[in-house]
Amino acid sequence: MIKNPETFTIITFGCQMNKSDSELMEVSLTQEGFVKSNNYGDIIIFNTCSVRKHAEDRALAYIIEARNTYRQSIIIVAGCMAQRLGQELRSNYGVDLVVGPYHSPAIGSIIKNYIQNQSIRQYTSQDASDFVSRIHPSLVAHKDELPWHKWVTISHGCQNYCAYCIVPYVRGKLLSFPSQQIIDYCTLLIDNGITEITLLGQNVNQYGQDSGDIPFYSLLEKVASLPGLYKLNFLTSHPKDFNSEILHVIKDNPVIARSIHLPLQSGSDTILQAMNRQYTMKHYYSLIEAIHALLPMVSITTDLIVGFPGETQRDFEDTLAAVRTIQFDEAFTYKYSPREGTKAYTLPDSVPDTVKQERLDLLIHTVRDISRKRLMNHIHTTTDMIVERISKKSDNEVMGKTIYNQPVIIKGGKEDIGKKYTVTIVSVKGSTLYGERSA
Numbered sequence: 001m002i003k004n005p006e007t008f009t010i011i012t013f014g015c016q017m018n019k020s021d022s023e024l025m026e027v028s029l030t031q032e033g034f035v036k037s038n039n040y041g042d043i044i045i046f047n048t049c050s051v052r053k054h055a056e057d058r059a060l061a062y063i064i065e066a067r068n069t070y071r072q073s074i075i076i077v078a079g080c081m082a083q084r085l086g087q088e089l090r091s092n093y094g095v096d097l098v099v100g101p102y103h104s105p106a107i108g109s110i111i112k113n114y115i116q117n118q119s120i121r122q123y124t125s126q127d128a129s130d131f132v133s134r135i136h137p138s139l140v141a142h143k144d145e146l147p148w149h150k151w152v153t154i155s156h157g158c159q160n161y162c163a164y165c166i167v168p169y170v171r172g173k174l175l176s177f178p179s180q181q182i183i184d185y186c187t188l189l190i191d192n193g194i195t196e197i198t199l200l201g202q203n204v205n206q207y208g209q210d211s212g213d214i215p216f217y218s219l220l221e222k223v224a225s226l227p228g229l230y231k232l233n234f235l236t237s238h239p240k241d242f243n244s245e246i247l248h249v250i251k252d253n254p255v256i257a258r259s260i261h262l263p264l265q266s267g268s269d270t271i272l273q274a275m276n277r278q279y280t281m282k283h284y285y286s287l288i289e290a291i292h293a294l295l296p297m298v299s300i301t302t303d304l305i306v307g308f309p310g311e312t313q314r315d316f317e318d319t320l321a322a323v324r325t326i327q328f329d330e331a332f333t334y335k336y337s338p339r340e341g342t343k344a345y346t347l348p349d350s351v352p353d354t355v356k357q358e359r360l361d362l363l364i365h366t367v368r369d370i371s372r373k374r375l376m377n378h379i380h381t382t383t384d385m386i387v388e389r390i391s392k393k394s395d396n397e398v399m400g401k402t403i404y405n406q407p408v409i410i411k412g413g414k415e416d417i418g419k420k421y422t423v424t425i426v427s428v429k430g431s432t433l434y435g436e437r438s439a
């Protein structure tokens with residue numbers, strides 16, 4: 001092992017929650033005097049994902065290569081795979097330190113301790129007292145990819161135990177962070193020039209149910225009313241907990257994006273029940289109706305899984321029918337991937353891969369078709385957008401996102417980045433809207 005390690009690299013896999021955790025790790029390492037390196041450094045951290053087998057295999061390939069190539073570096077696995085595989089990573093892959101999600105924001109002091117005495121090599125306990133908070137004022141100075149935007153994690157973990165999902169096992173039960181801390185942190189962000197915030201949790205709608213804090217709609221309302229905010233987003237919702245109070249808060253606060261991500265997963269009640277999703281299609285349709293009744297212009301997006309154990313052709317057709325009826329603006333579609341430790345793992349993976357692929361292809365085709373038609377509905381409408389970057393196709397054009405979180409191109413230059421404009425949509429090319437700035 002390198003005697004006095006100085007530099008570190010973090011390689012992040014998986015979801016936004018992991019990206020946010022990597023930010024916290026970077027802050028923790030910097031506070032302990034380590035220096036970030038763009039190449040593999042003295043300390044190499046893999047912040048991993050376990051949601052799909054493919055994600056774990058990919059991370060393992062990186063870990064094996066790093067161990068073989070950088071024999072003197074300290075190799076650390078953090079995140080969900082660290083929690084799931086623990087000791088196995090140390091015994092079979094030569095990993096020096098394993099740090100689960102409860103501990104990862106304190107990784108700087110964990111590494112310092114390891115360098116000094118190497119006595120503890122695994123941090124995977126999930127005792128409430130071991131949980132390191134995600135709300136950290138030092139993150140204010142840490143820029144997101146978009147310098148005016150910040151992800152704000154409002155809760156950690158999940159206790160819904162959807163049958164296919166590994167998250168409750170690797171991230172632990174729901175832990176909501178104190179609302180006042182969240183609001184103070186958002187205020188601090190806005191005071192420091194942040195104009196767009198995304199509230200983040202595995203199921204934000206369940207916020208406060210574990211701690212007795214204010215409900216999610218109330219937190220959403222409080223953050224939305226902070227002066228200086230251009231746009232507020234939230235991810236992810238769960239149909240069993242999404243309610244009309246949340247919708248009313250969206251309706252009354254124009255700063256909240258008109259974009260609701262409501263994972264459906266399957267259009268078949270039989271499969272929804274097998275997935276332990278705890279809602280029926282009747283309930284889901286009633287939510288869609290309520291959304292349209294209150295928010296005439298809104299983008300509704302979803303997640304869908306094909307090939308869950310026991311999914312018949314009829315079940316799949318129910319999913320297609322739901323997609324056609326609801327007319328999602330966008331859907332993220334996946335083939336079912338068995339995860340050891342979940343309830344679905346004990347069920348026979350009964351749908352052959354070729355059938356899963358056929359279903360996925362048809363679903364993607366259907367979603368794309370609808371998505372394009374939905375985009376056409378925006379032509380001649382006026383909407384707000386925030387400019388994100390110069391367009392890839394032309395230096396005289398910029399790309400931003402509308403209040404529906406859809407990409408839109410307008411004429412502009414570098415000086416427009418981060419600015420909010422009102423635009424009229426004039427055309428659609430591929431899956432991109434084109435607009436003109438209103439005078």
Ligand code: SF4
Nearest residue numbers: 158161162165167202
């Ligand atoms: S709500 Fe279900 S799918 Fe989402 S994180 Fe929790 S268990 Fe996983």
